[in-house]
Amino acid sequence: xxxxxxxxxxxxxxxxxxxxxxxxxxxxxxxxxxxxxxxxxxxxxxxxxxxxxxxxxxxxxxxxxxxxxxxxxxxxxxxxxxxxxxxxxxxxxxxxxxxxxxxxxxxxxxxxxxxxxxxxxxxxxxxxxxxxxxxxxxxxxxxxxxxxxxxxxxxxxxxxxxxxxxxxxxxxxxxxxxxxxxxxxxxxxxxxxxxxxxxxxxxxxxxxxxxxxxxxxxxxxxxxxxxxxxxxxxxxxx
Numbered sequence: 001x002x003x004x005x006x007x008x009x010x011x012x013x014x015x016x017x018x019x020x021x022x023x024x025x026x027x028x029x030x031x032x033x034x035x036x037x038x039x040x041x042x043x044x045x046x047x048x049x050x051x052x053x054x055x056x057x058x059x060x061x062x063x064x065x066x067x068x069x070x071x072x073x074x075x076x077x078x079x080x081x082x083x084x085x086x087x088x089x090x091x092x093x094x095x096x097x098x099x100x101x102x103x104x105x106x107x108x109x110x111x112x113x114x115x116x117x118x119x120x121x122x123x124x125x126x127x128x129x130x131x132x133x134x135x136x137x138x139x140x141x142x143x144x145x146x147x148x149x150x151x152x153x154x155x156x157x158x159x160x161x162x163x164x165x166x167x168x169x170x171x172x173x174x175x176x177x178x179x180x181x182x183x184x185x186x187x188x189x190x191x192x193x194x195x196x197x198x199x200x201x202x203x204x205x206x207x208x209x210x211x212x213x214x215x216x217x218x219x220x221x222x223x224x225x226x227x228x229x230x231x232x233x234x235x236x237x238x
Contacts, residue, residue, distance in 0.1 A: 057123075057133030065141045066095070069149045072106035073097075073119055075136045081105030082130035084121045091117040095140050109140060111148035114224070116141050146221055150228030157235045161206050168192070168214060168233055169201045170225065176200035178219040179231075185213040190235060204235070211236045 060075070074081055087099050087107055094117035098108040109119055116139060123134040142148065159166060170177055176199050184192050189210040193203040204214055211234065218229040 055131055057131050057135070059135040059137065061137045061139065063139045063141070065143065066109070066111050066147060069111045069147050071109050072102070073109055073138045074101060074105040074107055075121070075123065075130065075134070076105040080128060082123045082127050082134075083125045084136075085124045086122040087120070089117050089119055091115065094142055095119065109138075111142045112151055113148055114142050114145050145224045146226060148226060150218075150226055150230070152230040152232065155231070155233045157233055159206065159235060159237055161209055161237050164206055166204045166206075166235075167201045168204055168216075169196075169199060170216075170218070170231060171199075175222055177222045177225040179216045180219045182214070182216045185215070186210065189237060190214065204233075206237050209237050 062073075064071075064073075075084065076082070081104070084101070084105070087097050089095055089097050089109075092112065094111075094113050094115040096110050096112060097119045101107045107119075107121070119138040119140055121136050123130045123132055123136075126132045157166075170179060179196070179200060179202075182192050182194055182196075182202050184190055184204075187207075189206075189208055189212040191205050191207065192214050196202050202216070213232050213234050215230060215232045218225050218227055218231070221227045
């Protein structure tokens, strides 16, 4: 009797083991229904969108001293520059600026005299770090008259024919620069002597009523006079 019970118990244990093995094989997909593998869920890829500059226009100010007669200014950097306009100088007797820039966005500033001038421009189109309406200012100082380019000075005089003559000279605070190329625009109205007397004086002789221009050119630099400067006296004879 005991032997029969033990055999039944052994059969029951073997049956349990068989069921356990069969279930394991089914889960692994061997000999039973296939179990599809779970799909891998990847996180969404983040895309970076360039932010547009939304700030308000502002003014940028720089200070510089000219050591040569010409320099270039512009708001560009790292090989990039915005579209600009309204280029101007606050004092054209000290410095002038070209309205047209070069291919690198630089604008030519030319020294005209000693003093300070503000060169300015405005950004016309938003791009990169620039905003439409941005203003750029360069406060330019010119301390040495000798660095400026030659310029033309005009003087106006009204005289009477009966006085017959007058004398012209370049008096630069007691110093008289050398001059050349003295001439009259109309020798029938007035003539000028080519040779100068003491202190650089040239004689102008009136011949008849009218308007005439007497001119000369500086032959050297001294004080505020720069070699190549042109001086013109517009004389009206009545």
